[in-house]
Amino acid sequence: MTLPFLGPLALSGFAHAWYFLYLLVVLGLVAAYVVVQFGRHRRVLRFANMELLQRVAPAAPRRRWRHVPAILLVISLATLAIALAAPTHDVRIPRNRAVVMLVIDVSESMVATDVPPSRLAAAKEAGKQFADELTPGISLGLVAFGGSATLLVSPTTNRAAMKTAIDGLKPEERTATGEGIFTALQAIASVDAVMGGGDTPAPAHIVLESDGAETIPRNPDEPRGAYTAARSAKDQGVAISTISFGTPDGVVGIEGQQVPVPVDDATLQHITDISGGQTFHAGNLDELKKAYAALQQQIGYETIRGDASQAWIRLGALLMAAAVLASVLTNQRVPV
Structure with a gap:
């Protein structure tokens, strides 16, 4: 009261x-x-x-x-x-020592226009808003994954660099979700080695946004698969929150043919079940922004006992x- x-x-x-x-x-x-x-x-x-x-x-x-x-x-x-x-x-206070890795799917299915103007364009807009609104003291990094994963921004509080990298995202062939998670974990481990300000490693969180099932490898339980990566994240105490983005009606043009690319919720749900975190589904840009806003409130603040x-x-x-x-x-x- x-x-x-x-x-x-x-x-x-x-x-x-x-x-x-x-x-x-x-x-x-x-x-x-x-x-x-x-x-x-x-x-x-x-x-x-x-x-x-x-x-x-x-x-x-x-x-x-x-x-x-x-x-x-x-x-x-x-x-x-x-x-x-x-x-x-x-008392809820802003975190001033934490690492968040934003891992975004840039596979070909992300050019589908079931979410206007496209899934990837909407992901860019919502990702930049997330970067702007995340608590300033949190180090934010970016990984993009298609057939392979690339660390585009190491964890930093420089939001301008983060937004510039998000603007430069381009679609790639295939989907290697596990590689995206492993790359994010490697970045978290690297920043833990140099980040001071505490006797324990800074709390870390992965936010994974994707629209489809993993294609490389076909079995997510293989050594570099998504489920194996999720288990590794759990072992390291890193929760993965996922956002499945898209609708069942998405299609992309490949070699002159319209190929259905329905959103896949099951894979991302299981990744969250393994590692912890929250699961969101977004079928349009507004829902995607709301998912990121909810994550910002969860990740950006901590609850302590105050007088x-x-x-x-x-x-x-x-x-x-x-x-x-x-x-x-x-x-x-x-x-x-």
Whole structure:
């Protein structure tokens, strides 16, 4: 829960939970208050002249509200005890140390125009937008694969170089998805060797966009196949998120003939199942941009435990002030 004045009140844990022992003090104050009120009640009953008692006793409405200041005071002390326990809440912050490899299929099927103006042209536009919107501190690299795979941009924070390389993508024959993944893994390993800023390797992620099944090799489980590459990624702790891009109606002209190139979801789904990550299907440019936007939110940010005590301190102070005000209004004195 978030209130503008107070801040986030949602909790995900406590850094110093032993401070909750102060709640025993609060319980002691409650017990003392009850004892004092019970003693007052007994003294009142000793009055013999009930008519006089009714004249000097507070009016019924005032008696009804006379415990409100004490209740507010107890709640404020309990709230401050929570603040002392250093509550935490989940905070999403931009990553400033991570590697993302964008692996794009440039096989001949990507010239199909079922996604106007073509699958490849739409992939270029969405890829450049992804590069622009990805958290600036993340190193982004580019691999293009057709019959072979080429590292076009080593992981870098230079988004201009990335977009220039995406603009230069050209179609090639055949589809070697496994080679694309292996090339991306090699680039990640290379940058890990030189990237500082931590005791552990920077978190890495592969985003694979393709429209068809692998053709080199024919069996994805062969040593250089897509499924073998996905298993290697899993062993290295690199998740692969995939975007299958296109429609079942895609065709390309090859040697004067119209050859169907329907999108293949199954291969990419299995790659994700093996390695982890998310699977997306995009049948048009808008869906492709949405897939990249979802990935940007997932990859570009991390969730950490942040301090939430300030909100509880403000709430405790507000309740204490309310207790003082209520006491002045109902009892004409500060609560004791």
